[in-house]
Amino acid sequence: MSETIRISIDGKVVDATPGNSILHTRLEGDTPLTANIGCMGQGVCGSCRCLVRKAGERSAETRLACETTVEDGMQVSFIDYYLPNHVHHYRPHDLRDGWQALPQLQQTFPELAHCRHCSGCDRACPRHIPVQQGMALAASGQLEAAAALFDACIMCNLCTLACPENIRPNHVGLYLRRAQAIQNLRPGDLLRRLEQQARGELAINTRSDTPRSEA
Amino acid sequence: MEKLNQVLLNPAVQVGPNLDAWLQAGGGLGLQVALGARSTIIRQIADADLRGMGGAGFPAWRKWEATANAVGDSKYVVCNGNEDEPGTFKDRTLLSASPHQVVEGALIAALAVRAACVIFYINPHQGQSMQHMQLAVSQWQHSTLLQQLEQALGHPLEIKVVASSGRYIGGEETAVVASLEAGFPFPRKKPPFPAEQGINGQPTLINNVETLANVSHILRHGADWYRALGVGKASGTKLYSLSGDVLRPGLYELPMGTSLQELVFHYGGGMLQGKAFKAVFTGGPSNTLLTARDLDVALDFDSVWLRHSRLGTGAMIVISEGSSIIRKVAEYIDFFAKGSCGQCPSCKCGTFQLARLLDRVDGGRHSHADLDALQHLCQILPGSGRCGLIDGAVTVVKSSMHTFPQEYGLPVSAEPSTATA
Numbered sequence A: 001m002s003e004t005i006r007i008s009i010d011g012k013v014v015d016a017t018p019g020n021s022i023l024h025t026r027l028e029g030d031t032p033l034t035a036n037i038g039c040m041g042q043g044v045c046g047s048c049r050c051l052v053r054k055a056g057e058r059s060a061e062t063r064l065a066c067e068t069t070v071e072d073g074m075q076v077s078f079i080d081y082y083l084p085n086h087v088h089h090y091r092p093h094d095l096r097d098g099w100q101a102l103p104q105l106q107q108t109f110p111e112l113a114h115c116r117h118c119s120g121c122d123r124a125c126p127r128h129i130p131v132q133q134g135m136a137l138a139a140s141g142q143l144e145a146a147a148a149l150f151d152a153c154i155m156c157n158l159c160t161l162a163c164p165e166n167i168r169p170n171h172v173g174l175y176l177r178r179a180q181a182i183q184n185l186r187p188g189d190l191l192r193r194l195e196q197q198a199r200g201e202l203a204i205n206t207r208s209d210t211p212r213s214e215a
Numbered sequence B: 001m002e003k004l005n006q007v008l009l010n011p012a013v014q015v016g017p018n019l020d021a022w023l024q025a026g027g028g029l030g031l032q033v034a035l036g037a038r039s040t041i042i043r044q045i046a047d048a049d050l051r052g053m054g055g056a057g058f059p060a061w062r063k064w065e066a067t068a069n070a071v072g073d074s075k076y077v078v079c080n081g082n083e084d085e086p087g088t089f090k091d092r093t094l095l096s097a098s099p100h101q102v103v104e105g106a107l108i109a110a111l112a113v114r115a116a117c118v119i120f121y122i123n124p125h126q127g128q129s130m131q132h133m134q135l136a137v138s139q140w141q142h143s144t145l146l147q148q149l150e151q152a153l154g155h156p157l158e159i160k161v162v163a164s165s166g167r168y169i170g171g172e173e174t175a176v177v178a179s180l181e182a183g184f185p186f187p188r189k190k191p192p193f194p195a196e197q198g199i200n201g202q203p204t205l206i207n208n209v210e211t212l213a214n215v216s217h218i219l220r221h222g223a224d225w226y227r228a229l230g231v232g233k234a235s236g237t238k239l240y241s242l243s244g245d246v247l248r249p250g251l252y253e254l255p256m257g258t259s260l261q262e263l264v265f266h267y268g269g270g271m272l273q274g275k276a277f278k279a280v281f282t283g284g285p286s287n288t289l290l291t292a293r294d295l296d297v298a299l300d301f302d303s304v305w306l307r308h309s310r311l312g313t314g315a316m317i318v319i320s321e322g323s324s325i326i327r328k329v330a331e332y333i334d335f336f337a338k339g340s341c342g343q344c345p346s347c348k349c350g351t352f353q354l355a356r357l358l359d360r361v362d363g364g365r366h367s368h369a370d371l372d373a374l375q376h377l378c379q380i381l382p383g384s385g386r387c388g389l390i391d392g393a394v395t396v397v398k399s400s401m402h403t404f405p406q407e408y409g410l411p412v413s414a415e416p417s418t419a420t421a
Helices: A022-028 A098-108 A110-114 A120-124 A131-139 A143-152 A158-162 A169-183 A188-198 B019-024 B029-036 B038-048 B060-069 B091-097 B099-113 B127-140 B144-153 B173-180 B209-221 B223-229 B260-267 B301-306 B325-339 B345-362 B368-380 B389-403
Strands: A005-009 A012-016 A049-053 A061-064 A075-078 B076-081 B117-122 B158-163 B204-208 B237-244 B250-255 B277-282 B315-320
Touching: A005 A022, A012 A022, A049 B345, A049 B368, A061 A120, A061 B345, A075 B368, A098 A110, A098 A143, A098 A169, A110 A131, A120 A131, A120 A158, A120 B345, A131 A143, A131 A169, A143 A169, A158 A169, A158 B345, B019 B099, B019 B127, B029 B038, B029 B099, B029 B144, B029 B209, B038 B060, B038 B099, B038 B209, B038 B223, B060 B099, B060 B204, B076 B091, B076 B099, B076 B173, B076 B209, B091 B099, B091 B127, B091 B209, B099 B117, B099 B127, B099 B144, B099 B204, B099 B209, B117 B127, B117 B173, B127 B158, B173 B204, B204 B209, B209 B223, B237 B260, B250 B260, B260 B277, B260 B315, B277 B325, B315 B325, B325 B345, B325 B389, B345 B368, B345 B389, B368 B389
Parallel strands: A005 A075, B076 B117, B076 B204, B117 B158, B237 B315
Antiparallel strands: A005 A012, A049 A061, A049 A075, B237 B250, B277 B315
């Protein structure tokens, strides 16, 4: 019988298997999962935001439950999705003109200029993205460099929740990645595949019993 | 009503920014006593048991002594007038109605700690406070009393009025230092305390407006006189900002240690519409709630502490039966969530989640799991911020759950205590 440890999740003490993630442990428990669920452990959706306080540590830190391994005495509180009152509206079509990229960014995200450099976004990011640096790069017009920093962003919204100036850094990152994609040529292999598909050369087989290699 | 408004709100000293009128009302005498007995100033403040009136209730003389003993060639005295807590409206009254008693107190402090600069750090949202302090300071700069003070110090004394950020967090003392170093008012880890290393690394004495306003009176009339103003072991007077469901809300200066019953039902005129008293949010409101069982509590720092709460700034937000405690708590937590400076994600995200859960409970849209989650957050959040904001937010949530479990739908214990740590 394998050793078990104990952690508490939103007030419930549960037995956990060392090596498992917090989300896995919650799945094994008897708590019905109705919130903070998305990709179920793939680390791509950012739904399982939580505050984690390890035994003996003074501070609680923001983490993704699917990526955090349980430790004995760990305390976990899940965090709701945060939707700010103000939503940024823009059309991808408007991002085509590279000469207008900076003024358009400033117009869409005027609060970008208000960064107070508290580093809260850096500390909040479970992917360890240097978010504050990304915002500084974006504000100074180094848009490609800023977009590159957000490649690993999974839009968990924790930086937006953490930002006292309501900057919504992950959405700035998404905006820049969209602008970059729109203004760049697509990869050649992708373009060829799309051409083949348009000519009907790539039949899509939806039969589940067909081995993947034959598809 | 001879106990009301004896010192700081005494009509005789409500002279506005008029130095001549202040001197005619007995102003300046405290500074003259201090100039004649410079080495005993801190002893007199200690004997008077003057406390920090900004919320902590910490003995003022300890900060003064620490700053005086610290090594530095350009020490600061800062009068903290950032006042921005819900329900607190005492400092703005002192700064606008009797600014000279505040200035004189700060100058005596500068003499005691041998400061080179005095800064009045004022919330710019209080327009009249700023205006009157600027006028008051400009009058002192041409006064003979200031010349005598500079002679005693042996160097010039710079006096400035500086606008704070006006943010709630800007009143925390390390945030005051950060702000006066021309930065955003981010709280810093302590130690070092400002008395050791404050503005630009120099020893800095930071006192609340009300604390400094008492100083000239103590020097002028003596520590024994000041101690005798309080009730029982408490010393001096206190400004109570009374608001909420009372007939006569307002600012009352009463002997320190006046009972909550007397404040609410005698001076405050009792409850609005004859409703029953339910609870009071004290000084912040980031402290443990006091309830009807606590009406006999003496409103001084030590007595309120014995009830596991805090007197704080002296703000008393009174709630009547029929009002939802959860709704009020949710509003205050929302205030803290918006005021969180951003440095600590546990504070920013934790207050957000507390507010969300409280909102669900208040609207009746919660499950039992939400109540468990709320209690759990109250366990994991304390101590996880650089300053006390998150601790205060948790205290008021935890206290409301403990004191009014029935409103949350929690089991009521057989012998509910009135307050919890």
